[in-house]
Amino acid sequence: MKRHVSLWLLFSIGCCALCARANSVLIPMDDRQANHLKAYGIAYKWLKDDQEVDWLLNYRGGSFLITSSAALETECRVRGVSFETLSDAQAASLRQQIGNPDVNMNVVTLQKAAKIIVYSPVKVSPSEFENTDAVLLVLTYAEIPYEIVYDEEILKGDLPKYDWLHLHHEDFTGQFGRSLHRMTLADMKAQEDIAKKYGFSKVSQMKLAVAKGIKSFCTGGGYLFAMCSGAETLDIALAAEGVDIVSSSYDGDGMDADAQSKLDFDKTLAFQNFTLEGDNGYRGFSTFSDINATGGRGYDQPQGFFQLFDFSAKWDVIPAMLTQNHEHIIKEFIGQTTAFRKTAVKPSALVMGEGKTSDRYIYGEVGRGQWTFYGGHDPEGTRGGGSWRTPTDLNLHPHSPGYRLILNNVLFPSARKKKRKT
The missing domain is CATH 3.40.50.880 (Class I glutamine amidotransferase (GATase) domain)
Incomplete structure (x- = not known):
């Protein structure tokens, strides 16, 4: 019985850790961004790789929100671009904040890199x-x-x-x-x-x-x-x-x-x-x-x-x-x-x-x-x-x-x- 309880606790802890894990990368475009110009290059590269990029209009200078991956975080570090990691709950809360009809913000999905x-x-x-x-x-x-x-x-x-x-x-x-x-x-x-x-x-x-x-x-x-x-x-x-x-x-x-x-x-x-x-x-x-x-x-x-x-x-x-x-x-x-x-x-x-x-x-x-x-x-x-x-x-x-x-x-x-x- 104790073993079953232990396994259940381990499973629950694992689920909580999974829920808390970062699932989105926020590339801020306000004064906290280390390199505004190269941040656009990150967004373009992900579009060219057939990934969508959300452009958060009027949120922290027009930030970008992208599905998290080790490759993305590495690319940001290599190019000197600041980023923050968000859990699903944090990303959902952010979208809710932007979607409020009383605030001048919006989410625009970028889908394909222009030639x-x-x-x-x-x-x-x-x-x-x-x-x-x-x-x-x-x-x-x-x-x-x-x-x-x-x-x-x-x-x-x-x-x-x-x-x-x-x-x-x-x-x-x-x-x-x-x-x-x-x-x-x-x-x-x-x-x-x-x-x-x-x-x-x-x-x-x-x-x-x-x-x-x-x-x-x-x-x-x-x-x-x-x-x-x-x-x-x-x-x-x-x-x-x-x-x-x-x-x-x-x-x-x-x-x-x-x-x-x-x-x-x-x-x-x-x-x-x-x-x-x-x-x-x-x-x-x-x-x-x-x-x-x-x-x-x-x-x-x-x-x-x-x-x-x-x-x-x-x-x-x-x-x-x-x-x-x-x-x-x-x-x-x-x-x-x-x-x-x-x-x-x-x-x-x-x-x-x-x-x-x-x-x-x-x-x-x-x-x-x-x-x-x-x-x-x-x-x-x-x-x-x-x-x-x-x-x-x-x-x-x-x-x-x-x-x-x-x-x-x-x-x-x-x-x-x-x-x-x-």
């Missing part, structure tokens, strides 16, 4: 300036895999193979960035060679075809993320379809004298009612249009901070995901297109972050797809001599709130998307 591509001239030329591309830097740092494409892949129709496309700081107008400070002769020749190969007489015509291919990708259900001049010049090229807006400085023939009046803003994604910049702009060849709210200052130092808006995690799920952060006041950073003039942003675009006089972070939908435009070049960037930039070492900025916005966009296509109500 990521970055549009960059590093595919075909040295492109030293683009070694400082913020998205390339943060994807590499977070250990999130990606492929690189350029004009030729888009012209061949390869985009539908992928889910998420980032545009580097490109000039889609065919004016080679309007500055030799950022475009090498090798870059220009590479674009001219592609245009010739595909039967275009000018680079501007080829770039328009590329811009239309990007818009078609987005309309068909793809997700587009663009920063700096990539966002601005994409819309300029779309609005100027069939109109020569390129001066003889770049293609040997003059621009249409009536180009401004012929722009069609119905063809753009985000911007309207903008005025093209002539060759007498800042430093002669730097700005494209007055979409850029800081065009007159060019590469001057940023003026202060911009603020993220607070969205309902239960009703405005998409912008809530895209603004998850441990900080909501973010220092401004510069670029060829630093910020977007408020009156140039279409009413259909949702502003998610703004400065005192400009919009910095905007979102929109077209067809079955979505896009996000983010002003500025590098959230933690600094310049070397002249306008040359030095690559950012993200080991020095593992908590960068500006870079977190980029990585929010990387995870967004993995969510069960819900339409926003406001």
Whole structure:
């Protein structure tokens, strides 16, 4: 009898231990996180391994909840990512807390890793300036895999193979960035060679075809993320379809004298009612249009901070995901297109972050797809001599709130998307 009692006690103790065992891993994204940027890489890796990840919107900075495993805990330790272990009871209590209709929180299940591509001239030329591309830097740092494409892949129709496309700081107008400070002769020749190969007489015509291919990708259900001049010049090229807006400085023939009046803003994604910049702009060849709210200052130092808006995690799920952060006041950073003039942003675009006089972070939908435009070049960037930039070492900025916005966009296509109500 005593033996039976002993066995029963051992069985009961074992059951209690099993119940108390950690069955979930919480990756906090508040100030207790040792490396915010690499935490996104953990989430992406688990999605790529066909595991689900719960994104806890507005809970401790937008934390992640994942089924526990020894491999997960090891991966977090190796990458220097903070984590906490939860029992089933603790995880259930947390979900109940988040589900309370009176709190601005939500659980969004991420299901599948997006196939990521970055549009960059590093595919075909040295492109030293683009070694400082913020998205390339943060994807590499977070250990999130990606492929690189350029004009030729888009012209061949390869985009539908992928889910998420980032545009580097490109000039889609065919004016080679309007500055030799950022475009090498090798870059220009590479674009001219592609245009010739595909039967275009000018680079501007080829770039328009590329811009239309990007818009078609987005309309068909793809997700587009663009920063700096990539966002601005994409819309300029779309609005100027069939109109020569390129001066003889770049293609040997003059621009249409009536180009401004012929722009069609119905063809753009985000911007309207903008005025093209002539060759007498800042430093002669730097700005494209007055979409850029800081065009007159060019590469001057940023003026202060911009603020993220607070969205309902239960009703405005998409912008809530895209603004998850441990900080909501973010220092401004510069670029060829630093910020977007408020009156140039279409009413259909949702502003998610703004400065005192400009919009910095905007979102929109077209067809079955979505896009996000983010002003500025590098959230933690600094310049070397002249306008040359030095690559950012993200080991020095593992908590960068500006870079977190980029990585929010990387995870967004993995969510069960819900339409926003406001």
